[in-house]
Amino acid sequence: MNNDAVRLRSVTRRHGSGGTSVTALDQVSLAFPRGTFTAVMGPSGSGKSTLLRCAAGLDRPTSGSVTLGDTELTGLNETELTLLRRARVGFVFQAFNLLPALTAEQNVALPLRLAGRRPKKARVREVLEEVGLADRARHRPTELSGGQQQRVALARALITRPEVLFGDEPTGALDSRTGRAVLALLRGMVDRDGRTVVMVTHDPVAASCADRVVFLVDGRAGGELIGAPAGDIAARMTGLEAAPC
Numbered sequence: 001m002n003n004d005a006v007r008l009r010s011v012t013r014r015h016g017s018g019g020t021s022v023t024a025l026d027q028v029s030l031a032f033p034r035g036t037f038t039a040v041m042g043p044s045g046s047g048k049s050t051l052l053r054c055a056a057g058l059d060r061p062t063s064g065s066v067t068l069g070d071t072e073l074t075g076l077n078e079t080e081l082t083l084l085r086r087a088r089v090g091f092v093f094q095a096f097n098l099l100p101a102l103t104a105e106q107n108v109a110l111p112l113r114l115a116g117r118r119p120k121k122a123r124v125r126e127v128l129e130e131v132g133l134a135d136r137a138r139h140r141p142t143e144l145s146g147g148q149q150q151r152v153a154l155a156r157a158l159i160t161r162p163e164v165l166f167g168d169e170p171t172g173a174l175d176s177r178t179g180r181a182v183l184a185l186l187r188g189m190v191d192r193d194g195r196t197v198v199m200v201t202h203d204p205v206a207a208s209c210a211d212r213v214v215f216l217v218d219g220r221a222g223g224e225l226i227g228a229p230a231g232d233i234a235a236r237m238t239g240l241e242a243a244p245c
Ligand SMILES: Nc1ncnc2c1ncn2[C@@H]1O[C@H](COP(=O)(O)OP(=O)(O)OP(=O)(O)O)[C@@H](O)[C@H]1O
Pocket: 015, 016, 022, 023, 024, 042, 043, 044, 045, 046, 047, 048, 049, 050, 051
């Protein structure tokens, strides 16, 4: 078994063609080892979301390859890719993307229903407990706080026991205290359960919860920091961002 949960080899993603084309990712090679927590940082437009989408099989590279475990994603057709995403990858976004008409437990069970599987009540309970929301199972999103909604989204991403959990600014819409609770959950998933987490963030404090921070600059890999405190991460980010005046 491959030690990397995900590996990108020389991944380029170009949008459009000719004079107006944009190179969102430019020959990026990165690996995310199993059981680790990686933060992805970089200025706005540097390709972070594109990197995550390519790594999760939500988008296809223009060239290069992406492997999830031992599966080469670039060789899969649309149906195979959809099935792989449902079964093996979890994704949470800044906007929680919960269905407003469904209760927390129905939202959590949705990925299994979409996969044509009958969700077991005990399993739904288990993941809601994991995110500390067992007592909110029957609530709808509008009856939950932002932090609680994001925890429902996390439970929904975890129900299929994905090999990798991707988060695109999962704490971006939360106040710092609520954001910290979500970060503690992510950290615990890695430490206790050996899960693999890859998270885009703009926040150096959030990034300092990760084992490693990888930087993107203009679509290219821009180095990394391992086990760095928030101050060091902030200093590196300041160096990457253009001065505002
Ligand atoms: N569908 C698209 N069509 C054209 N250009 C795109 C598309 N998606 C992304 N881009 C461009 O690719 C580049 C990288 O975008 P991406 O969303 O990955 O950046 P990001 O680092 O996530 O930025 P942010 O921090 O603002 O979320 C940007 O220049 C963006 O305009």
